[in-house]
Amino acid sequence: MVLEEKTTPVAGKGQVVVAVKSCGLCGSERDNYINGYMHHQGHEVAGVVTQVGTDVTNVRPGDRVVVYLTSFCGECTYCQQGLTTMCLNYPEKENLGWAYPGGFAEYLVTNAQNALPLDEELSFEDGVLLLDTLGTPFHGLRLARAEEAETALVVGCGTVGLGTVLILKALGVREVYATDLSPFRLEMAQELGAVPLKVPETPVLDFVKEKTGVGVDLAVEAVGNPSTLVQAIKAVRFGGVVLGLGEQPDDFSLEIDLEMRLKDLVTIRSWYFPVKEYFENMKLMKGGFFANKDKLVTARFPLEEMQTACDLFYEGKTNGKVLINFS
Numbered sequence: 001m002v003l004e005e006k007t008t009p010v011a012g013k014g015q016v017v018v019a020v021k022s023c024g025l026c027g028s029e030r031d032n033y034i035n036g037y038m039h040h041q042g043h044e045v046a047g048v049v050t051q052v053g054t055d056v057t058n059v060r061p062g063d064r065v066v067v068y069l070t071s072f073c074g075e076c077t078y079c080q081q082g083l084t085t086m087c088l089n090y091p092e093k094e095n096l097g098w099a100y101p102g103g104f105a106e107y108l109v110t111n112a113q114n115a116l117p118l119d120e121e122l123s124f125e126d127g128v129l130l131l132d133t134l135g136t137p138f139h140g141l142r143l144a145r146a147e148e149a150e151t152a153l154v155v156g157c158g159t160v161g162l163g164t165v166l167i168l169k170a171l172g173v174r175e176v177y178a179t180d181l182s183p184f185r186l187e188m189a190q191e192l193g194a195v196p197l198k199v200p201e202t203p204v205l206d207f208v209k210e211k212t213g214v215g216v217d218l219a220v221e222a223v224g225n226p227s228t229l230v231q232a233i234k235a236v237r238f239g240g241v242v243l244g245l246g247e248q249p250d251d252f253s254l255e256i257d258l259e260m261r262l263k264d265l266v267t268i269r270s271w272y273f274p275v276k277e278y279f280e281n282m283k284l285m286k287g288g289f290f291a292n293k294d295k296l297v298t299a300r301f302p303l304e305e306m307q308t309a310c311d312l313f314y315e316g317k318t319n320g321k322v323l324i325n326f327s
Contacts, residue, residue, distance in 0.1 A: 001306040001307040001310060003303070003304065003306070006105075008106075008107050009107055009108065009109040010051070010109070011051045011052055011053035011056075011109055012053050012054075012109075013053050013054045013055055014053060014054075014055050014056060014111060014112055014113075015052075015053040015056070015109050015110065015111055015112060016049050016051065016052050016053065016056060016059055016109070016110060016111075016112045016115050017049070017050050017051035017052075017107055017108070017109050018045065018047040018048065018049055018050065018065060018067060018107065018108050018109075018110060018115060019047050019048045019049075019050045019106065019107055019326070020042075020045055020046075020047040020103045020105065020106060020107065020108060020326050021046055021047040021048060021124040021325070021326050022045075022046045022047070022124040022125050022127070022128050022323050022324070022325050022326070023042040023044060023045050023046075023102070023103035023104055023128065023323065023324045024042075024044035024128045024129075024131075024132065024133070024159075024321055024322065024323050024324075025042075025309060025310065025313045025314075025321075025322045025323075025324070026043065026044060026132055026159070027158055027159075028247060029041045029042075029043075029097065030314055033310060033314060034314075039100070039101040039102075040097075040101055040102060040104045040105055041097035041098070041102045041104060042096075042097050042102035042103030042104035042105070042324070043067075043069050043095060043096040043097035043098075043102050043103065043131075043132075044103070044128045044131045044132050044133070045066065045067040045096070045102070045103035045108065045128070045131075046064075046065070046066045046067075046118060046124040046125070046126075046127030046128050047064075047065065047067070047103075047108075047124065047326075048062065048063065048064055048065070049061055049062065049063045049065055049115060050107070052112065053112070056112040058112055058113060058115070059112060059115050059117070063115070063117065064117070064118040064120065064124070064127075065115040065116055065117060065118055065127075066115075066116050066118050066127040066128070066130060066131060066278075067096055067103065067108070067110050067114055067115060067116075068084070068096075068113075068114040068115075068116055068131075068275060068278070069095050069096050069131070069132075069272055070084070070085065070087075070090070070093045070094065070095050070096075070272060071087075071090050071093065071094040071095070071099070071111060071114070072084040072085075072087035072089075072090055072113070072275075073087055073088070073089035073090060074113050075089075076088040076089055081276070082274055082275050082276025082277075083274045083276065084274045084275045084276075085271060085272050085273065085274050086274070096108075096110060096114070103324075104303065104306065104324060105303075106303070106326060116275065116278055116279075118282075119282055119286060121286055122282070122285060122286065124325075125297055125323060125325075126285060126293070128321075128323060129163075129290075129293055129296060129297070129321070130278060130281055130282060130285065132159070132160065132163075132272075133159045133160065133162075133163040133296060133321055134163045134166070134167065134281060134285075134290060134293070135272070135273040135277065135278060135281055136160055136163070136245065136270075136271075136272055136273055137160050137161075137163045137164040137167055137220070137222070137245055138163075138167050138273065138277065138281060139270055139272065139273035139274070139277055140220070140243045140244075140245050140268060140270035141164065141167055141168070141171070141220075141243070142277070143243070143268050143270055144218055144220075144241045144243045144266075144268050145241075146167070146168060146171055146173065146218055146243075147171040147172065147173075148217075149168075149173050149216075149217035149218040149241075150173065150174050150175065150217055151173070151174065151175045151176075151177075151211075151212050151216040151217050151218070152168050152173050152175070152176050152177070152216055152217060152218040152219070152220065153176075153177045153178070153179070153204075153208055153216045153218070153219045153220070153232065153235045153236075154168070154176065154177070154178045154179070154189070154194065154220045154222060155179055155204075155219065155220065155221050155222060155223060155228045155231055155232050155235075156179070156180055156221065156222035156223035156224075156228060156246060157178050157179070157180035157182070157185035157186060157188065157189045157222070158180075158185065158222060158223075159296065159320065159321050160222045160245055160246075161178070161180070161185075161189070161220070161222035161223075161245075162185065162188055162189060162192060162296060162320065163296065164220050164222055164245065165178055165189050165192045165193065165194045166192050166193075166290060166292055166293065166296065167290075169192060169193040169194075169292075170289055170290060170291065173218075175195065175211070175212075176193060176194040176195065177194060177195045177197055177204075177207075177208060177211075177216070178190075178194035178195065178196055178197065179196075179197040179198075179199050179202075179204050180196075180199070181199060181316075182316050182319070183198070184316070184317070184318060184319035185316075185319045185320075186198060187319055188295070188296075188298070188319040188320050191292075191295055192292055192295065193292075204231065204235065205231065205234055205235055208235050209235075212237070214237040214238065215235055215236050215237035215238075215240060216235055216236055216237065216240065217236070217237060217240055217241065218236070218240065218241045218242075218243065219231075219232035219233070219235045219236045219240065219241075219242050219243070220232065220242075220243045220245060221242070221243070221244050221245060221246050222245045222246050223246040224246030224247040224248050224249075225246065225248070226248065226249075226252045226253070226254060228246070229242075229244060229246070229248065229254060230254070230255075230260075232244075233260050233263075233265065233267075234259065234260065236263065236265055237263075238262075238263050238264055238265070239263070239264050239265065239266075240263070240265050240266070241265065241266045241267075241268065242265055242266070242267045242268070243268045243270065244267070244268065244269045244270070245270065247271075295320070296320050296321050297320060297321045297323055298318050298319055298320030298321065298322070299312055299313075299318050299320070299321075299322045299323070300322075300323045300324075300325050301322070301323070301324055301325070302324070302325065302326070302327075303324055303326065306324060309322050309324060
C-alpha cells in the first residue's frame with residue numbers, strides 16, 4: 001500500500017463530500033489489491049458530510065451518513081419502491097470503489113442520494129456493519145424466509161458468512177452449522193452461536209445428514225466457489241432452500257446430478273440490499289436485534305497502518321471484520 005497526498009474532492013451538482021470515519025475491508029477487493037487498480041477502493045463507508053453541491057436537499061453539512069454502494073436513478077418504478085438494487089437505469093451498476101474512488105481516504109465524493117442517514121444512537125462502526133456485513137446477508141435471508149427454518153448450514157465464514165450466522169440465530173433458527181477452512185473464523189462462528197464444522201477433518205455432508213436425518217432446511221453459500229455451492233445444494237433436505245451469497249466467477253458452471261435434480265429445492269441468488277432495507281435494519285439495530293454485532297469487529301487500524309490491515313485480512317489471520325478508522 002502507498003499513501004498519497006491529494007487535493008480534497010469538491011462536490012458537483014447532486015453530490016456530497018463525506019469525511020470518512022470508518023471503512024471496512026472486503027474480500028471482493030482482494031484481486032484488485034493483489035493486481036493493482038486505477039484508484040483506491042473501500043466501499044463500506046460511514047462518515048460525516050462536509051460539503052454539498054447544488055440541487056442537494058436530502059443531507060446537510062454535519063450529517064452522519066453511510067455511503068450506499070451502488071448507483072441508482074431514484075426515479076424508475078423500482079427505485080420509487082426503495083428497491084434500488086433493481087434500478088432499471090443502472091442495470092450494470094456503478095459501484096463505490098470500482099466506478100469511482102472509495103473510502104480508503106480521508107474524503108470521498110458521492111451522489112447525494114447514496115448518503116443515507118446514520119442514527120445518532122449508532123456508532124460509525126455500526127454504520128459500516130449495516131452495509132455488507134449485515135445488510136447483504138439479511139437481504140438474501142429475507143428472500144429465503146429464513147425465519148421459517150429450523151436448521152441451517154452456512155458454508156464460508158468470512159464477514160458475510162459470520163453476519164449470516166448472527167442473523168440466523170437472531171431470527172430464532174434452532175440449529176446453525178458453519179464450515180470454513182480458517183480455525184479463526186470457525187471460532188467466531190461458534191461465539192455467534194453456530195456449531196463449527198472443521199474441514200476437511202469433518203465430512204460436512206455426512207455430519208449434517210446424521211444430525212438432521214434429512215438435511216438442513218436452509219443452506220447458505222458465502223464463499224463464491226462452484227464446489228461450495230454444490231456442497232450447499234447437497235446439504236439441504238428435499239424441498240429445502242439454497243441461498244447463494246458468495247460472488248461466483250463470471251464463467252462458472254454448475255453440474256446438477258440426479259440427487260440434486262430430484263430434490264424439489266428452491267435456489268435464490270441475491271446481491272447487496274435495497275435502500276428500504278437499510279432503514280429497516282437500522283431500526284432493528286437500535287432495538288437490539290443484532291445483539292452480538294460488536295463481536296464482528298476484531299481489528300481496527302488507522303489509514304497509516306493500511307498495509308498491516310491488508311496483511312492481516314487477506315492472509316486470513318483474523319476472524320472478523322477489519323476496519324480502517326479515522327480520527
